[in-house]
Amino acid sequence: MLSQNQLKHISALKVKKYREEFSQFIAEGHKLVMDLINSEFSIAGIYASADWIVTNLSVIREKDIPVFETLPREMERISALSTPSPVLAVVKIPAEQSSHPQIPTSSNSQIPKSSHFQIPTSSHPQIPKLFLALDDIRDPGNLGTIIRIADWFGMATVLCSENCVDLYNPKVVQATMGSIARVSVIRCNLAETLATLSESSGGFPVYGALLEGESIFSQTLTDHGIILIGNESRGISPELIPFITQKIFIPSFGSSELGKAESLNASIATAIICAEFRKKT
Amino acid sequence: MLSQNQLKHISALKVKKYREEFSQFIAEGHKLVMDLINSEFSIAGIYASADWIVTNLSVIREKDIPVFETLPREMERISALSTPSPVLAVVKIPAEQSSHPQIPTSSNSQIPKSSHFQIPTSSHPQIPKLFLALDDIRDPGNLGTIIRIADWFGMATVLCSENCVDLYNPKVVQATMGSIARVSVIRCNLAETLATLSESSGGFPVYGALLEGESIFSQTLTDHGIILIGNESRGISPELIPFITQKIFIPSFGSSELGKAESLNASIATAIICAEFRKKT
Numbered sequence: 001m002l003s004q005n006q007l008k009h010i011s012a013l014k015v016k017k018y019r020e021e022f023s024q025f026i027a028e029g030h031k032l033v034m035d036l037i038n039s040e041f042s043i044a045g046i047y048a049s050a051d052w053i054v055t056n057l058s059v060i061r062e063k064d065i066p067v068f069e070t071l072p073r074e075m076e077r078i079s080a081l082s083t084p085s086p087v088l089a090v091v092k093i094p095a096e097q098s099s100h101p102q103i104p105t106s107s108n109s110q111i112p113k114s115s116h117f118q119i120p121t122s123s124h125p126q127i128p129k130l131f132l133a134l135d136d137i138r139d140p141g142n143l144g145t146i147i148r149i150a151d152w153f154g155m156a157t158v159l160c161s162e163n164c165v166d167l168y169n170p171k172v173v174q175a176t177m178g179s180i181a182r183v184s185v186i187r188c189n190l191a192e193t194l195a196t197l198s199e200s201s202g203g204f205p206v207y208g209a210l211l212e213g214e215s216i217f218s219q220t221l222t223d224h225g226i227i228l229i230g231n232e233s234r235g236i237s238p239e240l241i242p243f244i245t246q247k248i249f250i251p252s253f254g255s256s257e258l259g260k261a262e263s264l265n266a267s268i269a270t271a272i273i274c275a276e277f278r279k280k281t
Numbered sequence: 282m283l284s285q286n287q288l289k290h291i292s293a294l295k296v297k298k299y300r301e302e303f304s305q306f307i308a309e310g311h312k313l314v315m316d317l318i319n320s321e322f323s324i325a326g327i328y329a330s331a332d333w334i335v336t337n338l339s340v341i342r343e344k345d346i347p348v349f350e351t352l353p354r355e356m357e358r359i360s361a362l363s364t365p366s367p368v369l370a371v372v373k374i375p376a377e378q379s380s381h382p383q384i385p386t387s388s389n390s391q392i393p394k395s396s397h398f399q400i401p402t403s404s405h406p407q408i409p410k411l412f413l414a415l416d417d418i419r420d421p422g423n424l425g426t427i428i429r430i431a432d433w434f435g436m437a438t439v440l441c442s443e444n445c446v447d448l449y450n451p452k453v454v455q456a457t458m459g460s461i462a463r464v465s466v467i468r469c470n471l472a473e474t475l476a477t478l479s480e481s482s483g484g485f486p487v488y489g490a491l492l493e494g495e496s497i498f499s500q501t502l503t504d505h506g507i508i509l510i511g512n513e514s515r516g517i518s519p520e521l522i523p524f525i526t527q528k529i530f531i532p533s534f535g536s537s538e539l540g541k542a543e544s545l546n547a548s549i550a551t552a553i554i555c556a557e558f559r560k561k562t
Contacts, residue, residue: 031543141422149549151542154534179542182535217560253435253559254463261432261460262312264552268430271549272556278534279498 002047002074010047010078010090016166023093025168026078027180029085035178037063041091047078048087056087080170093168129224130277133159135190135240136231137266140165144175145267146229151179153274158183159226161190161237194226194243205245208236209269213249216276223281227273232266248273283328283355291328291359291371297447304374306449307359308461310366316459318344322372328359329368337368361451374449410505411558414440416471416521417512418547421446425456426548427510432460434555439464440507442471442518475507475524486526489517490550494530497557504562508554513547529554 002010012018013026024044027036030052037043037059046053046060047070053060060067075084132150137143143165150158165172167185176183197204205225228244230236236244250272254260264272283291293299294307305325308317311333318324318340327334327341328351334341341348356365413431418424424446431439446453448466457464478485486506509525511517517525531553535541545553 145546145549148542148546151535152531152533152545154541177542177544177546182541217556250433250556252433254432260435260463261429261458263458264433265426265429265458268426268549268552271545271552275498275531275553275556 002068002070002078006068007074007077010088013090014080014170016169019093019166019168024090025093025173026080026088026170027091027173028079028081028088028170029174030087032174032176032178032181033087033089034059035181036089036091037065039181041094041181044090044092046087046089047075049075052086081174130155130281131157131159131226132270132274133161133190133193133226133228134164135161135228135236136234137161137164137229139232139266140169140171141175142232142265142267143167143169144172144177144180146270147172147176147183147185148179149267149271149274150183151176153278155274156182156184158185159190159193160185160187162187190228191237191239191243194228194240197226198243206243207246207248207273208241208244209273210236210241210244210247210249211263213247215251216248216273217251219246219248221277221280223277227270227277229266229270229273283349283351283359287349288355288358291369294371295361295451297450300374300447300449305371306374306454307361307369307451308372308454309360309362309369309451310455311368313455313457313459313462314368314370315340316462317370317372318346320462322375322462325371325373327368327370328356330356333367362455411436411562412438412440412507413551413555414442414471414474414507414509415445416442416509416517417515418445418510420513420547421450421452422456423513423546423548424448424450425453425458425461427551428453428457428464428466429460430548430552430555431464432457434559436555437463437465439466440471440474441466441468443468471509472518472520472524475509475521478507479524487524488527488529488554489522489525490554491517491522491525491528491530492544494528496532497529497554498532500527500529502558502561504558508551508558510547510551510554 010026013022013024019025027033033046043063043065046065046067048067050069053067053069075088078088132146132155134143134146137146137160147158160167164187167187173180194206205222206228207225208228209230228236228240250264250269252260291307294303294305300306308314314327324344324346327346327348329348331350334348334350356369359369413427413436415424415427418427418441428439441448445468454461475487486503487509488506489509490511509517509521531545531550533541
């Protein structure tokens with residue numbers, strides 16, 4: 001049985017304001033919770049059915065995580081899912097990462113010493129070479145799915161513009177399917193980050209997904225660089241366009257006389273682009 | 282102003298039972314409604330704001346579609362969207378398509394004369410050569426997104442197993458972003474369809490997306506065949522596995538010491554596979 005205060009507190013974490021106030025977010029479902037337990041995230045508490053607790057007691061004890069037996073009707077109240085799972089974790093939001101990520105400017109780069117840029121590398125010892133940068137991704141499902149794609153394709157760092165949807169929105173967290181535990185997502189001012197990069201030497205390529213780009217299938221791609229993905233309906237912001245060094249485009253093969261699809265979903269386009277980069281490089 | 286009966290009728294179309302009873306579904310938003318108006322679907326009525334009606338009057342008159350001015354509070358009631366758009370169409374569900382689709386069994390195929398299989402070709406005069414077959418896709422967003430992908434990559438026909446989510450579910454319709462107007466989606470017994478195919482001559486290849494497949498990036502792919510995509514969590518049904526002639530797999534490039542993503546979302550995998558087929562063939 002949870003207290004009224006616990007119920008109120010956890011329910012409040014569905015709202016961004018309270019997530020920021022308490023520096024906590026919720027994650028639900030066995031796989032996602034286990035991935036977070038086995039990551040660098042710090043778990044404030046586990047809320048689970050008696051059955052789940054019995055089955056997973058050794059892990060929880062080993063990690064010394066506070067655990068609270070939660071009744072189905074209580075789970076319905078604290079869950080953000082329409083069909084709650086037997087386990088929900090309250091997870092601490094990590095201290096704010098630098099808003100000026102440090103990016104290697106060539107494939108065998110040195111870290112610019114004078115810079116205040118820094119990419120957290122603790123959980124990813126090798127310096128990541130291929131980054132995703134997301135400009136104004138608003139749909140929680142898209143952001144979560146893109147983080148899952150980044151994980152699949154070994155892109156350890158994802159940069160998000162400041163107007164992207166909140167990473168800790170429950171729908172984002174769930175859509176990552178656990179990949180939030182492995183991918184570093186850094187919220188930053190993309191224009192500033194790209195400006196600094198373009199000033200630095202090394203010619204770090206910036207690939208922009210644009211409708212007027214050249215087919216990605218016929219282009220030479222490098223094993224390092226930034227892949228810039230724009231907003232679901234407006235594409236890449238005008239102020240970021242000048243930083244793009246190579247425009248890429250996924251050609252359509254539609255042939256119906258009734259017209260064809262105007263575009264691909266942002267996460268779908270990201271997946272096809274990431275696959276092509278990994279395949280070619 | 283709509284009547285109480287109209288409000289009740291249209292609201293009921295959010296529910297599968299009533300969609301089947303009335304053979305109607307709803308579609309919302311300017312682009313989707315326009316794509317449907319310009320397709321072979323028959324529109325039973327347009328429900329829109331006065332502004333929308335004024336701007337689009339010529340199209341509606343030309344097509345002789347009944348139109349009803351709808352107030353914002355009425356739109357909120359009939360809409361399935363959390364933020365209703367200014368226009369909603371009530372669309373007739375086409376008479377049931379054959380549950381035994383006819384599939385060309387080689388790239389320069391003749392239609393098997395003895396067969397009761399038939400693919401509607403009216404809106405797509407060229408015989409489609411590369412098909413998607415979806416086994417037990419349950420998530421409305423996935424089904425809609427896959428139809429949009431099929432449209433982008435020129436796959437005019439998508440076969441759905443009988444346990445896939447209803448095509449006319451509002452979330453599916455919206456996720457197609459208008460591609461439902463251009464892609465033929467045929468619900469059928471996939472096991473029967475694949476069995477008939479395997480008996481027929483011609484060696485029509487069946488590509489199955491499986492975790493134990495060979496990397497799609499290193500395989501030879503044909504310009505004709507069926508690409509079989511399985512359920513979001515259980516993959517391809519055991520009874521369909523024997524029909525697969527070539528197992529395909531999207532390799533992961535994950536490298537974090539914390540593990541890696543277990544899988545890709547079904548629509549993401551479909552997109553990467555379709556891109557690879559179109560690119561290679």
